[in-house]
């Protein structure tokens with residue numbers, strides 16, 4: 001298979017043109033060549049996925065898998081969904097990128113959809129979850145400086161949280177393994193145990209002892225990477241009260257749980273509260289790179305020059321994300337996430353009683369669920385499931401995570417539970 005190279009380009013521009021069309025149709029994949037050129041920042045499974053449809057994907061050898069990873073809770077509509085194909089095609093033909101120097105109608109329409117369907121009043125668009133959280137952190141700091149007169153603001157986050165991989169967001173992330181070797185970290189963060197209201201109240205009292213310093217509390221409604229650990233409603237309701245009383249911003253990281261994943265459109269609906277600010281990314285574009293920071297009016301403090309992104313909110317990603325949102329609503333996929341999630345938890349609960357030496361518990365909301373193991377075997381179970389044609393992803397060493405596309409069918413849920421049953425029976429032997 002011919003390969004496009006810079007050398008070719010310089011030597012013979014015409015030959016490159018023909019190379020481009022053939023390279024597009026099929027890329028010759030060799031793991032050794034890949035590893036020779038791509039930084040080894042990921043521990044990858046020895047599989048290259050090359051095609052997908054609905055909740056199924058195929059690898060370069062033609063083997064089929066049931067995809068309960070969905071690009072880590074990202075492919076909301078699964079693979080090759082007609083609505084996405086249509087939106088991508090229409091938008092690329094029309095206009096794909098300009099700049100925020102100009103009004104972008106698709107960006108406005110997506111922001112309007114999000115505002116009309118959530119508690120937020122305004123939206124800023126970026127390209128990823130980490131960036132969405134960076135935007136929220138900057139917003140909270142400016143709010144503290146300009147509205148609360150705090151010179152040295154602190155943001156409280158939780159142990160076992162995950163907020164991204166930029167310097168500020170690994171600092172916000174309450175897990176030392178993501179911070180190791182990247183000192184000095186960003187100042188202004190303080191950690192508390194999750195779902196522990198006494199610890200939070202004590203931390204606020206201590207930080208605010210001399211003068212007010214706490215600007216915001218940043219939490220996931222359900223901790224995803226940290227082990228699929230749902231937030232408790234009474235914990236979040238008390239936090240909401242504290243934030244109202246002390247003018248502290250409540251920021252929710254909905255990067256993994258937003259967009260219908262939990263069987264409600266937003267994760268916070270499971271907790272009976274509204275945040276002041278929340279962030280989105282993964283499921284928002286169904287797989288095109290987009291993130292968003294959403295805020296209520298009273299803390300909408302960012303002004304021209306404060307924050308920006310070259311790619312953020314471009315016509316391409318916003319056109320596609322809008323069609324993902326509309327499809328979610330038209331095909332009642334949030335209700336599907338609720339129903340299929342209940343079915344999955346019931347199926348997994350039977351495995352918990354059948355293999356009680358291996359599996360401790362199933363927990364989650366809608367279509368984000370974790371199987372909690374009795375020992376650190378998550379990666380072994382994920383590998384074995386892959387051999388059975390089922391894609392899963394660990395959430396820490398002891399939890400296997402299930403985050404299929406929201407279009408998943410009842411038959412596909414049953415098939416996944418059957419495959420996992422075979423995997424656990426092999427491991428139990």
Ligand SMILES: *Cc1c(COP(=O)(O)O)cnc(C)c1O
Pocket residue numbers: 127128129130131133162163164165220224225253254255256281282
């Ligand atoms: C994935 C994730 C992020 C980071 O998103 P990126 O797009 O990888 O930057 C942040 N917060 C949560 C809760 C996530 O699950």
